[in-house]
Amino acid sequence: xxxxxxxxxxxxxxxxxxxxxxxxxxxxxxxxxxxxxxxxxxxxxxxxxxxxxxxxxxxxxxxxxxxxxxxxxxxxxxxxxxxxxxxxxxxxxxxxx
Numbered sequence: 413x414x415x416x417x418x419x420x421x422x423x424x425x426x427x428x429x430x431x432x433x434x435x436x437x438x439x440x441x442x443x444x445x446x447x448x449x450x451x452x453x454x455x456x457x458x459x460x461x462x463x464x465x466x467x468x469x470x471x472x473x474x475x476x477x478x479x480x481x482x483x484x485x486x487x488x489x490x491x492x493x494x495x496x497x498x499x500x501x502x503x504x505x506x507x508x509x
Contacts, residue, residue: 413452416445416507419482423509426481434474437463438491440506447505455485459506461492 414422423430423439430436443457444450458478462470471488478486494502 413450413454414482414484416441416448416450419445419456419484420507420509422482423478427509430474430477431463433477434470435462435464435466436460436474439509441509442489442502442506446507455487456482458486458488459491459494459502460488461490 419441423441427439430439438459438461440459441456442459444454445456456478460474471490475486475488478488489502
């Protein structure tokens with residue numbers, strides 16, 4: 413299991429590639445990793461914003477790419493699709509990369 417510091421370092425190195433391939437303009441980690449409560453079986457919750465229109469296939473491709481690069485299952489969530497009742501909680505704990 414990678415630490416939060418290792419994940420942030422990996423994502424920081426991949427940031428330009430992620431932007432070029434997928435159009436990600438903003439990337440944040442939230443959930444158990446952001447709170448320091450991750451376990452061996454935890455997935456990595458990634459909050460993203462795109463600078464262009466994307467399809468479900470683009471989001472799925474990003475999710476697969478991140479999972480492969482990080483060696484952990486990544487769940488990609490679009491900032492604009494976060495449910496209203498969860499926005500305050502998720503946005504408050506989100507850690508920018």
